[in-house]
Amino acid sequence: MEKKSLAAVLEEPGKIILKEFPLPEVGPDDGLLKVEMVGICSTDVKIYQGKITTYPLPLIMGHEMVGVIARIGHRAARKWKVKEGDRVVLEASTSCGACEPCLTGNYRFCEQPLGYGLKTSCNVPPHLWGAYSEYMYIAPGSVVFPVTDALAAEEAVLITGVLANSVQWLCFLGGLKMGDTVLIQGMGVQGLGAIVAAKAAGASEVIIAGLSVDRERFPLAEKLGATAIVDVEKEDLLSFIKERTRGRGIDLVLDVTGSPPSIALALEVVRKQGTIIEAGLIGGDREVPFILDRLAQKEIRIQGARSKGYAATKAAISLVESKRYPVGEMVTHLYPLKDCQEALTVAQGKEGVRPIKVAMIP
Numbered sequence: 001m002e003k004k005s006l007a008a009v010l011e012e013p014g015k016i017i018l019k020e021f022p023l024p025e026v027g028p029d030d031g032l033l034k035v036e037m038v039g040i041c042s043t044d045v046k047i048y049q050g051k052i053t054t055y056p057l058p059l060i061m062g063h064e065m066v067g068v069i070a071r072i073g074h075r076a077a078r079k080w081k082v083k084e085g086d087r088v089v090l091e092a093s094t095s096c097g098a099c100e101p102c103l104t105g106n107y108r109f110c111e112q113p114l115g116y117g118l119k120t121s122c123n124v125p126p127h128l129w130g131a132y133s134e135y136m137y138i139a140p141g142s143v144v145f146p147v148t149d150a151l152a153a154e155e156a157v158l159i160t161g162v163l164a165n166s167v168q169w170l171c172f173l174g175g176l177k178m179g180d181t182v183l184i185q186g187m188g189v190q191g192l193g194a195i196v197a198a199k200a201a202g203a204s205e206v207i208i209a210g211l212s213v214d215r216e217r218f219p220l221a222e223k224l225g226a227t228a229i230v231d232v233e234k235e236d237l238l239s240f241i242k243e244r245t246r247g248r249g250i251d252l253v254l255d256v257t258g259s260p261p262s263i264a265l266a267l268e269v270v271r272k273q274g275t276i277i278e279a280g281l282i283g284g285d286r287e288v289p290f291i292l293d294r295l296a297q298k299e300i301r302i303q304g305a306r307s308k309g310y311a312a313t314k315a316a317i318s319l320v321e322s323k324r325y326p327v328g329e330m331v332t333h334l335y336p337l338k339d340c341q342e343a344l345t346v347a348q349g350k351e352g353v354r355p356i357k358v359a360m361i362p
């Protein structure tokens with residue numbers, strides 16, 4: 001095994017350097033991951049652009065990873081039920097194991113400042129706190145899930161960052177039931193991933209709404225299980241939904257656009273006593289106008305959604321391991337670690353391409 005790991009370090013917005021770090025010694029409670037593939041999250045792109053400044057620099061980004069256990073301590077092996085050579089995915093957040101969010105599986109709200117690719121600077125020993133790296137440290141409080149070797153890396157890499165969110169938002173927060181009608185607003189990777197969770201949960205209709213620029217994604221949306229695709233620049237979504245549902249409206253609307261008009265529209269298309277899951281972020285402290293009376297008139301429930309918890313990741317693993325959906329096709333661009341800067345540029349949608357998910361092979 002090598003003694004060092006090459007990692008991509010974000011020193012300041014727009015500036016990434018490749019740097020070698022010594023591999024950490026592994027004690028009884030921690031481990032080391034050989035990173036197989038890491039997804040580029042839109043959060044990474046915003047940190048790189050300097051639009052999100054809440055995370056400490058210098059930073060090894062990368063929190064959507066799949067890899068193989070390279071080293072593991074004996075207590076860690078027992079706790080996580082893994083051994084060297086096992087393939088795993090990890091949550092970005094670590095768990096302190098003691099606070100209320102952690103004890104209820106909601107470690108994303110844990111206030112301990114350790115985590116992968118976001119919360120912990122590479123100045124903090126043992127430095128390898130992100131997956132834009134050949135190896136990543138596995139800290140004692142990590143949440144580790146074994147996954148089968150039968151998955152393509154492109155499938156496994158979408159579990160924690162994309163499909164677990166889909167399960168959490170639609171099934172756990174949205175209460176999606178068999179036979180429900182679902183509208184997904186937004187055709188980014190989160191919107192497309194949500195199609196799969198909606199289908200698997202037994203939705204009778206999975207309608208996805210996107211822009212004209214999303215047209216090249218329509219065939220994939222259909223392959224993933226969408227029953228209807230609406231280009232909102234060509235077609236009036238409200239009339240479409242009225243006709244399609246015979247005036248009843250949609251049981252469950254998921255908004256992942258972060259666009260104010262979509263949020264206002266969700267209140268119109270949702271049925272009486274229906275649910276809206278709002279997972280899009282507008283940015284900053286912007287206010288969004290909508291007709292508040294709709295909430296009372298129609299007894300609408302609006303639920304915010306951010307990331308996911310333990311049970312959703314577990315469910316997403318079974319979903320992907322079922323191999324029933326071509327989820328790997330959402331990874332449209334792959335780069336080696338040395339081209340990290342280019343990968344981040346492409347992920348921004350510059351260079352005239354619109355990738356769905358960009359990933360790297362360190």
Ligand SMILES: [Zn+2]
Binds near residue numbers: 041042043063161
């Ligand atoms: Zn992310």
Ligand SMILES: [Zn+2]
Binds near residue numbers: 100
């Ligand atoms: Zn905690």
